[in-house]
Amino acid sequence: MSERDLLMIPGPVEFDPEVLRALGAKTASHVAPEFISTFGRALKRLREVCLAPSAQPFVVAGSGTLAMELAVANLVEPGERALVVNTGYFSDRMATLFERYGAEVVQVRCAPGEVPDVAEVERVLAGGRFKVMTATHVDTSTGVLAPVEALVKAAGRHGVLSVVDGVCATAGETFHQEAWGADVYLTASQKALGVPPGLALLTVSPRALDAWRSRRTPVRSLYADFGEWLPIMEAYEAGRAAYFATPAVNLVCALEVSLGQILREGMEARFARHRRVAHAFRAAWRALGLRMLPVSESVAAHTLSALYYPEGVDAALLGRVREQGVVLAGGLHPQLKARYFRVGHMNVVGPGEVLATVGAVERALAAAGHRAEPGAAVAAVQAELLAAR
Known part of the structure; x- marks a missing residue:
């Protein structure tokens, strides 16, 4: 090319020159005052972009698959039940993740190019004793847009946590996380958020964090454990440095620029x-x-x-x-x-x-x-x- x-x-997509300049700037220390401020603004802006004022943002070096794994690893324990609303390739991946973490997985499927019927999903939710339901907002493999608002609200009516994979949707498709009641919205940097590949991002509701805090067993993955990342996110947003693993400094700087552009557009x-x-x-x-x-x-x-x-x-x-x-x-x-x-x-x-x-x-x-x-x-x-x- x-x-x-x-x-x-x-994805990856074309990027704004200002974002690329931030990516190509001289790398700062991850504990430098200017980077602490930048990271803190990025976290606040991610919350605004996802329309989730009460949610906890997470920005972690990794791919969209890591964002999926962060959600799964923290919200399910072995033997708990997960419902996957399957619209394609990345729904299959979500089901695989749940199985790897010991969950019992039920799927509501449809033919490629279709979306599952919301009434059918609700019937399954009603009889299922599920801990969590997941849906892919836009499945990158099929170009299908799932009816996530209706699905999230159905999960809420049955007391089930909802996780929405927004990798190919966030900042491009209409989504109101808090107003609709979605518990986790996860995404990656390289699509409509307008940042080169390398960041896994989530906004996690207070209800989902409470579910994580109520776990009976430790999170199996060290790198994906909210317990390792939450103090880091809280510290940077409060203007303090903290360390678990080195952040992707230049990508975070590029993210802060891109999120600012997105919010200026509205x-x-x-x-x-x-x-x-x-x-x-x-x-x-x-x-x-x-x-x-x-x-x-x-x-x-x-x-x-x-x-x-x-x-x-x-x-x-x-x-x-x-x-x-x-x-x-x-x-x-x-x-x-x-x-x-x-x-x-x-x-x-x-x-x-x-x-x-x-x-x-x-x-x-x-x-x-x-x-x-x-x-x-x-x-x-x-x-x-x-x-x-």
Whole structure:
């Protein structure tokens, strides 16, 4: 990939230059006063971005999978029951994590591209004696947007802790953690939060922390134990240094910058911008005759598109698009991996990136022999963007 290629995969994404300058700055000591202040602001801002004023933020060096493991390791003990609302590849991973920590796992599944019925989930919750329920807000493998508000509220009605995997959603899809009653919202830095890979992030409700404090057995993982990280987070937010493991200093500095940008844009404005961008892409896909993996637009994410290759076209399309200066991602879901591709559209993506990407896809499809009216997709984007002004 050249420096001029446009990165349009569902993470890592294109990053704002100010964020990259923070990442590339001279590394400070993790106990330096200026870094203590920066880390403290980042924690406060994460709470604001997740709309969770009472939650405890955690910022830990690691991937989104570590964020998932932090939630699982601290909230379940061997023999307790966990319900996984399964919408794809990363729901499968969550189920695997629960099993590794000794939980009894029940799953409510659906076909790829669909979302489970909330009424069915509630029926399972009602008869289950579950400790925790998890749902993936946007499954990066399928581009499906789960009805997390309804799911979280259903869990709350049955006294079940709710964990929402927001790795491909946080700061891109509408989510009101405290108002909806979600106990844990977990994410990673490299998607709509707009920071290069390397940070696992969570906002944890007081109820979830109480459940952790009431454990009968120690957390099996040292690195994932809230007990090791909570004093660190509390100290930095209070303006004091503390040590368990060295923080990712430059990534935390980049996070503080990005979160500040997100809050200046405003959460509702940012959610709306991601919806506008997604609608513009969908207009293009319709013009090109491409079918989305999600079964309807009502369950399609606004942070990425998952699209079946048209008849006669295969994964060689991705190479043709790259020749046009745009990088896309192949399929990930094991059942469908060779049949579809994915386009990420989150963080700083705006009209210019949409038009460049759609133009590249249109030209690559034409080179692959796919028949569509020349220029129709770009025109559809322009019409959608103008109508949304």
